[in-house]
Amino acid sequence: MTANAAHTQIHAPVEINQNNIAPEAIVVEEIAVRTNGRPRSEKSMQAILDTTNKMLLMTAVRDISIESVAKKAGVGKTTIYRWWPNKVALVLDAISGPMNSLPAPVSGGKPKDLLEKQLERFARICRGRGGKVIAEVYAESQGNADTQALFFEKFMVQHEEILASILEQGKTSGDFRATLNTALTVDMIYGAFFYQLMSNPNPLDQNFANEIILEALRICK
Incomplete structure (x- = not known):
């Protein structure tokens, strides 16, 4: 599923010099502002992401609001809505890294090795508090088609494409059976992760990760 979500950075308009300040003084001040650390917009964005991550440690996703994040981060709500709908x-974005950052495809080894690496990486993402947050976000997105599409676009699509590419490589090389239904296999594997996150009160652990990797390899043979 895809969702068209655009993040547009809005720059403040340049004010006209109406205070009889010497032009050279304005230039010096402007240069100082530009060179003194990171741009204000970048600092504000990082403050918002850091605040959100701190709140997620102690607060359920359903209990977090744009208003509460803005207050704790010391920014206005409009600043948050400038970057996030x-x-x-x-x-x-808070739990997965900078906006528009994509997980890099795993590399090195045969398709079997790549499959293990990708599933181990996904299992690490789903462990501990991170897994609970993912489950809470998924639950939060239900009932709203746009929000659900956003969840798949920003979190799942990249992982699905990486896994599908690995399966196709394996089918081409002969490591996986040629009759393997790639799309269905991707859904079955990641679906097992989500079922575990949504239905089991215990955190996803290494034993589960090991078992799902073994079962995935059996399916692909």
Whole structure:
């Protein structure tokens, strides 16, 4: 599923010099502002992401609001909405890294090795508090088609494409059976992760990760 979500950075307009200040003084001040650390917009964005991550340690996603994040981060709500259309988008960026950053495809080894690496990486993401946050975000997105599409676009699509590419490589090389249904296999594997996150009160652990990797390899043979 895809969602068209655009993040547009809005720059403040340049004010006209109406205070009889010497032009050279304005230039010096402007240069100082530009060179003194990171741009204000970048600092504000990082403060928002850091605040969101801290809140997620102690607060359920359903209890977090744009208003509460803005207050704790010391910014206005409009500043948050400048970069994120809603709470789900903000939380997804907070837990997954900078906006528009994509997980790099795993590399090195045969398709079997790549499959193990990708599933181990996904298992690490789903462990501990991170897994609970993902489950809470997924639950939060239900009932809203746009928000659900955003969840899949920002979190799942990249992982699905990476896994599908590995399966196709294996089918081409002969490591996996040629009759393997790639799309269905991707859904079955990641679906097992989500079922575990949504239905089991215990955190996803290494034993589960090991078992799902073994079962995935059996399916692909």
